[in-house]
Amino acid sequence: MALAIAFLILMVAAPAAVYGAEHTVGDTQGWNQGVNYDTWASGKTFTVGDTLVFNYDSSHKVDEVNLADYNGCSSSNSIKTYEDSPTKITLSKAGPSYYICPIPGHCANGMKLLVNVVAAGTPSGTPPTTTPATPAPPTTTTPANNDSPPPPPPPPKISPASSLHMNLVGVPLVLATLMAVMG
Ligand SMILES: [Cu+2]
Incomplete structure (x- = not known):
């Protein structure tokens, strides 16, 4: 992506x-x-x-x-x-x-x-002649930097969250089951 x-x-x-x-x-x-x-x-x-x-x-x-x-x-x-x-x-x-x-x-x-x-062929980027040349590199650099960092964060956030839920729900269930078996 x-x-x-x-x-x-x-x-x-x-x-x-x-x-x-x-x-x-x-x-x-x-x-x-x-x-x-x-x-x-x-x-x-x-x-x-x-x-x-x-x-x-x-x-x-x-x-x-x-x-x-x-x-x-x-x-x-x-x-x-x-x-x-x-x-x-x-x-x-x-x-x-x-x-x-x-x-x-x-x-x-x-x-x-x-x-x-x-x-020039491009509709909006036409008038500013000198401007396009300068913005072009930043545009390429900025998205590249933004693209790389975002991917890593999302997965970690989702996985820990769901596993935490599993643990919170799972631990009492296991305890309850254990107590039921022992009782
Ligand atoms: Cu002459």
Whole structure:
């Protein structure tokens, strides 16, 4: 029983551990001109909680922009600018995210990335991205500890109790029988 519960908990906790995949933008090519990021992103699944890692030298930056600026290669309304390579951006919400290099000419030369972020499969554990990773281990540890101790206590409690009853009832019966036989 305890083992079965532990297994169940492990199986439930496992998906949470898979959480937060890292996607290295452009793989070994990094964040550079002349790379097709549509090709790089195609076939990949970006899930809320995943992280984009941009590797680039000081001749580039990463701007998070809206759709219009992504299409027009404009960084005038940038939502955020990053220049701290390797830039790690955690995808915190479902939907499309757009990134371009704001250096003149670079976006037109391919430095534009669109990722479609999908909600994580688990219903309740989805929103908190960082939280699931931490709670997962405690959840596994706590039940495991709780499971092990409980089993031993119940049996001892039940057996002594019933044997005590037997003794309390049995001793007078034996005495009575003895007295009856002797009398
Ligand atoms: Cu650039």
